Amino acid sequence: MKFGDQLYCEKDYLRAIDEYNGYLNFFSNETLFVKIGLAYYEMKHFEQAFQILSKENLPFKNVNASVFNAINFQKEKYADINQKSVGDNGSELLRIASLKGYEKYYDKNEFLSPFNESLHPELEKLFDYKNEDHQKSPFLSGALSAVIPGAGKFYTGEISDGITALLLTGILSYLAYDNFDAGHNTRAWIFTGLAAYFYAGNIYGSIVSAEKYNVRIKNDFEMSINLFLEENNYFIPHINFCK
Template sequence: MSIILFLGCLFAPLLHTDTVLAEPVMITDADGQFQFAEQYFRAGEFFRAVGEYERFIYFFPDDPRKEAATHKIGLSYFKGKKFEQAISAFKAFLAQFPLSELATETRFRICDSLVRMGSLLKAVKCLTGIAEAALDTDIADRAYYLRGWIYLELDDWEDAAESFELISKKNRERYRLEDLSREMSWKGDIKTKSPAVAGILAIIPGAGHLYCGRYRDATVAFILNSAMMYAAYEAFDHGQNCLGGLITIFELGFYTGNIYSAVGSAHKHNRAVNKGFLEYLKQNSRITLGLRQDAHKRQAPCFSCQLMF
């Protein structure tokens, strides 16, 4: 009996290992937890903020600030440049709070995330959905305006003009559409290069590059091809047919490359001048659509523009 009691005293502590080793879980109050998450957000530590907002939602699911915390998770990912996660978080927010005052801004954030990811066609589709579903003319006009600029980025000027034309009359002055339309019409005055002409001129090595204003490439192409042609001629003239044939094969490669390069130079020139004109439009005609806080600290759209003369 004494042995049994001894063994019981020896092993009894092991039966309560969980109690001994368990660490106490510290759960703060709702106000403290929410402010802790907000502090990380304001400090720019967005991924830590995500964790704290999620902790707040987990421990206080009935708190009225759950909506704000859920939205801030998406916004934290957005500001942290994790756009795929931001889109997922924003979609989860819309699924939970479809009638939220932040719903419209959230949908625009999703479109913005797609643009920043380089998914411009998806962004166009996103903005089209906003415009078609909008009951507020201002919201639809904002979507049409942003969609128009994405079309310009895609070098689709016709669809861009059509998108701008869909903006209601009451907002046309706000978006400075008259000035924008006038300046867009100047695109026809841009001096572009014809890829076809560049290719035809490249029959004479270097001439295609010369047409595109690439003088250094023109010189190199002319000298290199001329030297290869002369070397092939000399080889055949001295009866070195195998060497002449080998040089000719290499020269055909250089000659064909000269033509393709000239065509590519024309395309490159056109992209550069179009991009330069688009940058000009952005600096002179684009209205920046941002978000500001109203008197009740809610996100609201605002308009600002800088006129350059």
């Protein structure tokens, strides 16, 4: 069992589980089930972790409940997160889930209340970001490009694309006008068609650009939430098995 502990502490979880299972063939030890469950959890083998930690009469109930909550959170089953025992991470994860769009709303103080004060500045930033509107409107982006080609791209922060669109549409339009003026109707209609095509393409591109912007900021925000949770190990209470 000591060798299993050593492997566990070296994060060699798969071999640690083998060692623990070997031990459990001959002896009974409830704590080992918890270690095996945690090892599976660390390896992201959620089903096995869930199965092992669901056994009755295991010690560290708050840890097991926290692991269940962390698994549910990572599977985005926010409705299954709850406070099952004293000292688990249910209230923390429910609040973080609200940042990801889970329906429950908290005011700022209520949101911060279960967390350690050292985490408040980072959490406040996430909370404020969630409650501010950072999205770009695809409709507005398209409308801006319809008025001034490229303006929608400016709006979504793609400045050089906007300049290129403005120049391209402007040049083609001018060439169309100039050829009409000079009586070269065939060339003029070709340039008119090209100008109209790139004008329409720019409007559509601006709408897509706004949608892309929204997806990107949503992903960035969710990534920063996940990073925060990874850094804090999903608020699973720490048991020091590696003294």
